[in-house]
Structures are given as structure tokens and as C-alpha cells.
Amino acid sequence: MTAAARDLVALLEREPAGQVSNSVYETGRLVADAPWLDGHGRRLAYLLAQQSADGSWGPAGGYALVPTASAVQGLLAELVRADPAGTAARAELAAATARGLAALARRLADGTSMPDTPAADLIVPALAARIDAHLTELGGEFGPALPPVDRRRVDAVAALLATDHPVPSKLWHAYEVLGAAAATRTEVTPVEGAVGASPAATAAWLAHRRTPDRAARAYLDAVVARHGGPVPCCTPITTFERSWSLATLVRVGLPVTPSPGLVSELVAALGPDGAATGPGLPTDADTTSATLYALARLGHPVDPASLLRFDLGTHFCTWQGEDGHSITTNAHVLEALGWHARNARDGAERYAPRVTRLAGWLRDAQQPDGQWADRWHASPYYATCCAALALAGYAPAEVADAAVDRAADWVLATQRDDGGWGRWSTTTEETAYAVHVLLGAGRPIRPRVREAVLRALEPLCAEPTEHPPLWHDKDLYTPILIVRAAVIAARRLAFAATETARGGASVPRQQGADQGMITTA
Structure with a gap:
């Protein structure tokens, strides 16, 4: 998986506009x-x-x-x-x-x-x-x-x-x-x-x-x-693609080493009002928090004060004047603020109360069957993955553990006969999110989890010619490298668990989640 991650980072650098499906x-x-x-x-x-x-x-x-x-x-x-x-x-x-x-x-x-x-x-x-x-x-x-x-x-x-x-x-x-x-x-x-x-x-x-x-x-x-003629809905997606992909890879401990230039460009994307997904779009809490979290995990933390303008008191809006709310935006905010509350010199004083409040909001937004759903993705497996990992990484155990276990139970209950997961049919992308929920949150690997992951290896390791579009824009689309990063990271978790997990063993909780020690070349 290290070589695959390295190749993906090289693509992030070589094609800065980003890879996104046609619309x-x-x-x-x-x-x-x-x-x-x-x-x-x-x-x-x-x-x-x-x-x-x-x-x-x-x-x-x-x-x-x-x-x-x-x-x-x-x-x-x-x-x-x-x-x-x-x-x-x-x-x-x-x-x-x-x-x-x-x-x-x-x-x-x-x-x-x-x-x-x-x-x-x-x-x-x-x-x-x-x-x-x-x-x-x-x-x-x-x-x-x-x-x-x-x-x-x-x-x-x-x-x-x-x-x-x-x-x-x-x-x-x-x-x-x-x-x-x-x-x-x-x-x-x-x-x-x-x-x-x-x-x-x-x-x-x-x-x-x-x-x-x-x-x-x-x-x-x-x-x-x-x-080549047809076009995507949103392009370029430079900051969006880089921050999501890098955060996903480092979250599972893959040793990615983006160049100093790429890191500098991510830092520069964070203005006083945050970062935007693409040129001409308003800054938003989702891209801002993912960028902040990726930089922190790469060893280049930037103070997250720009996120505070999106704070509504109970949760965070994606942008000012948003209709409704986003589970995944708030999960990404929880990760960004959670890292700084735990690691920055005055982070606990400045951000810990918001982290606690936001963790409770995310937990309370969980549906009775254990899933979360969101406005930025057609599949509940994406939203459930984002929420479960954020809670597992940065919420108190009394808030996170039961919610993460309910999410895992829902994932286990919805596995398809072919071993994969998907809203409409099995997809490699959604199977990856399901594996992240089962293995990426640091919970004990129950026998049912190990069996489910073994069954999932075939669809998880499939190499589809293209990933079905599941992400929300004006119509559905695929951010290709972001999806590839999720699959690479899930394969790393799955291979590690199937090779080493025994009895009550568990995968390390968000490997290196708060070390911020991965350096750039």
C-alpha cells in the first residue's frame, strides 16, 4: 500500500487541477x-x-x-x-x-x-x-x-x-x-x-x-x-482533492511525503476566511477543516481560527446561509478542532469546549439503526465513515464508543451477499468506507468483524474501470483520487487486520492520530 500511496501523491503534484469524472x-x-x-x-x-x-x-x-x-x-x-x-x-x-x-x-x-x-x-x-x-x-x-x-x-x-x-x-x-x-x-x-x-x-x-x-x-x-470534450461540474479541485486524499492516507499511518511546494500551496489556500473547494466558490467549513487536519497530520499545523466563523453554537455550517446542515462537514470540523485541542499549546483552552459540544451533536444526529446520512454524498456509508472516525478519534469515550459500535453493527447488518457494500449495488468505494468503520476506529475486532472483512477482500481489491458517481454536485460525480485514497487506506487496514488480528486484538486507534510526526520531503 505504501507504493500505491506514493504514486497517488505524485499524481496530486503532477495534475494540480485534480481528477474528477465528467458530468x-x-x-x-x-x-x-x-x-x-x-x-x-x-x-x-x-x-x-x-x-x-x-x-x-x-x-x-x-x-x-x-x-x-x-x-x-x-x-x-x-x-x-x-x-x-x-x-x-x-x-x-x-x-x-x-x-x-x-x-x-x-x-x-x-x-x-x-x-x-x-x-x-x-x-x-x-x-x-x-x-x-x-x-x-x-x-x-x-x-x-x-x-x-x-x-x-x-x-x-x-x-x-x-x-x-x-x-x-x-x-x-x-x-x-x-x-x-x-x-x-x-x-x-x-x-x-x-x-x-x-x-x-x-x-x-x-x-x-x-x-x-x-x-x-x-x-x-x-x-x-x-x-477530451465532455466536462466536469467543478474544476479545478486542487485544495479539495489534496486535503481529502492526504488526510485519508495519513489517518491510517501511510508514510506519505508530499513536496514542500504542495504543503506550501495548502497553507496558502487557507486565508483568514478559510479555504474554498474551487476558484470562484465561497470558502467553506468542509474544505477548510479537511485542509487544516491534513496539514496538522503532516506536521505543519495551522491555527484553525478561520473555522470559528462557521460556528452556529450547536454545530458548524458549511457556509454562511446554508439551508440545512452537513454531517460530514461537522465530522471534518471535529477532526480539525480535535487535533488542535489535543496538541496545540493553548488548544485545550481555545477549542476543547467546541469539540465536546460538536461531538455530542454528531452523536445525537446518528440515526436509530446506527448510520448517518449527508447532503454531500449519495451513500450513507461515506457519512457513517466520516462521523464514526471523527468521534473515535476526538470525542470522549463515553460519547464515541457506543455510537461507533452502533455504526459498526449497521455496517455488519448491511453487508451484501458478494461481501461488499453499496446503496444501490456493491461498489469498491462504499466497501472501503465500510471497512474504515469496522477497522479504522480502534474498537476491538470481534469475530463477526473479522469474518466480514475477509468476505470484503474481493470487492475491496477489485479494480473497476471507473467508480460510479456518488458525490453531490449539480449532478453526481466522482473525485477520482479522493476515492482511490479511501480504497488504498481501507486495503491497508484490511490486510493488517486479516494478517495480525487474533481474538480481542484491535487495530491501533487511528494510527498516529495525534503525533503530527509525518514529515515532508
Whole structure:
């Protein structure tokens, strides 16, 4: 596992933009709004190839609404632009569009609920209106308008944009569905060429400019070149990818040695307000805490005072004005503050009360069956892993132990017949999270745990051609190296446990959790 970890760290350095899967949603937006951008034909081909047998795009249920609406609207826009002559290419586009429209109409008509993915309540009604306009333009070729969609949220945002009142900066990540009123907002400017770290948002912003913006165009060209035509929802993800991956590896004691330059860049990402996932996005407690924790575990601690602006008294928000709350954000905050409370010179005085309060909040948020669920990932195994490891590492035993044991019991009870774990089917990623819960929290290795881990070795060691997208953005995506780090770390735990655990032995509790002794090269 050491060699695999070393290779992963080398990739973090060699490809600083990060590795993230392509997005049907985002690619559909470029098909509709940026046909002038290089790779247009490849994006069309990607949409056609990604369509499911039932006509939809994306996973089952509500998760299909956003990508299906985007793909359908993108294909309709292409049909409106295309030569009306009955070519074979047009026939293929028309057939895919008709199947997609039927699938989208079914889901809207049966009241399929939208998952808690960013801007879904803006995206679906905005694209439904554009789809209906295209259907009118095409003269009824594809049938009647879509079933009605709740527009209250999108209308409220449009009304806000038309005023001079402040607008939450998180909205710029979905600039492409905000309409003409967004063009009047002078505070929207590219950061490192990107609007809201989004190719779709950047392309839409460019379309509103009277004069070209070279940095924004260069950003789009670079993203298309890296991904070959289709594009991801959020890029670059430099700080996000590096902090999550490094924290995961060092948490299990893997001796990773990132370069001084990479460490310096992580430190520089932490401004007085924290760190952001990508350029043009607001700073957030999740990325800030993961970066703080990774640096601390690498032997380069930075005072976590920037996290305090996200403290709501009972728990921490991901960003100011967040709707709802995030289990995994608060788990990462617990790790960051917990390390400093235990190790920094005045950490106990400054942060220990918050650690105790936050640990209690996380414990109380656990569901009766032992799992946690979260707004940033489709799988409860991810949220349960984050919460269980944070509690095991930094909460008092009287708070952590029973909660971690309940989490392990839930994991044991939900193991699939093939030895793996997964919300919809077994995945290597979710199997890794389950193994982290069973072995990474330092609890005694019960016979049932050892047996479950032995059964999990085959799916855990599988090498899928790609990991199914499970992470929440405008549609589901995979941060590839972050997932790979979780799998590498889980394999280390599993191999160690199956080789050495005997009777009541246990894997060391978060190996080296508070030593901060791993140094950089």
C-alpha cells in the first residue's frame, strides 16, 4: 500500500487541477450554450452514449432529474440549430431527445422528489422552461409541454437578482440557469478564469459579455483539453482533492511525503476566511477543516481560527446561509478542532469546549439503526465513515464508543451477499468506507468483524474501470483520487487486520492520530 500511496501523491503534484469524472449535466449545458467551443461533436456523442435504456440520464429516481433535463435541453437546442434536412445524424438526435423527454415527463408527472444536490430547485424549473420554448420552436414535433414544475425558488432568485441587494456567492456556481438578470450583477467576475469553478457557469457568463474575456476562454479551453470534450461540474479541485486524499492516507499511518511546494500551496489556500473547494466558490467549513487536519497530520499545523466563523453554537455550517446542515462537514470540523485541542499549546483552552459540544451533536444526529446520512454524498456509508472516525478519534469515550459500535453493527447488518457494500449495488468505494468503520476506529475486532472483512477482500481489491458517481454536485460525480485514497487506506487496514488480528486484538486507534510526526520531503 505504501507504493500505491506514493504514486497517488505524485499524481496530486503532477495534475494540480485534480481528477474528477465528467458530468452529463455540465456537458449538456455546454452543448446548449457553447456550441462554438472546441469538442462540441464529442460532447454530443457523450450525451448520446450516456443515455440509459429507459431514456433518462443519471442514476435511479430523483438523481436522474437534473442530468436528464440538461441532456434533453441540450439536444433540443442542437435540433433547433441544425439543418432541418432529414439526415441520419438528426434522426439519431431526435430519437434520443424523444426518449429523454418521455423519461423526464414521467418523473415530473409522478412527483419524483429532487435530492439535496446544489441548485436542483433552480436547475429543473429553469431548464423545463427552456425545453418548453424549444418544443414550441420545433412546431410540436416532440409533443406537448412538460408537466408543471414548481418555480417559486427560481422566481424568487430572479427577483433578487433584479435588485441591488447582496446575492449569496454560492449561486454563481449555477450561473448558467440564473437567466438574463444575472448579467447585470457586476460582482460576478472570474477567479483564475472560472466563474463559480464551473465550465457551464463560465460559458454562460462569457455569453453575457460584450467583449471577450481571455482568461475565461482559456479556462474553458483548458478544461475541454483535459477531459477530451465532455466536462466536469467543478474544476479545478486542487485544495479539495489534496486535503481529502492526504488526510485519508495519513489517518491510517501511510508514510506519505508530499513536496514542500504542495504543503506550501495548502497553507496558502487557507486565508483568514478559510479555504474554498474551487476558484470562484465561497470558502467553506468542509474544505477548510479537511485542509487544516491534513496539514496538522503532516506536521505543519495551522491555527484553525478561520473555522470559528462557521460556528452556529450547536454545530458548524458549511457556509454562511446554508439551508440545512452537513454531517460530514461537522465530522471534518471535529477532526480539525480535535487535533488542535489535543496538541496545540493553548488548544485545550481555545477549542476543547467546541469539540465536546460538536461531538455530542454528531452523536445525537446518528440515526436509530446506527448510520448517518449527508447532503454531500449519495451513500450513507461515506457519512457513517466520516462521523464514526471523527468521534473515535476526538470525542470522549463515553460519547464515541457506543455510537461507533452502533455504526459498526449497521455496517455488519448491511453487508451484501458478494461481501461488499453499496446503496444501490456493491461498489469498491462504499466497501472501503465500510471497512474504515469496522477497522479504522480502534474498537476491538470481534469475530463477526473479522469474518466480514475477509468476505470484503474481493470487492475491496477489485479494480473497476471507473467508480460510479456518488458525490453531490449539480449532478453526481466522482473525485477520482479522493476515492482511490479511501480504497488504498481501507486495503491497508484490511490486510493488517486479516494478517495480525487474533481474538480481542484491535487495530491501533487511528494510527498516529495525534503525533503530527509525518514529515515532508
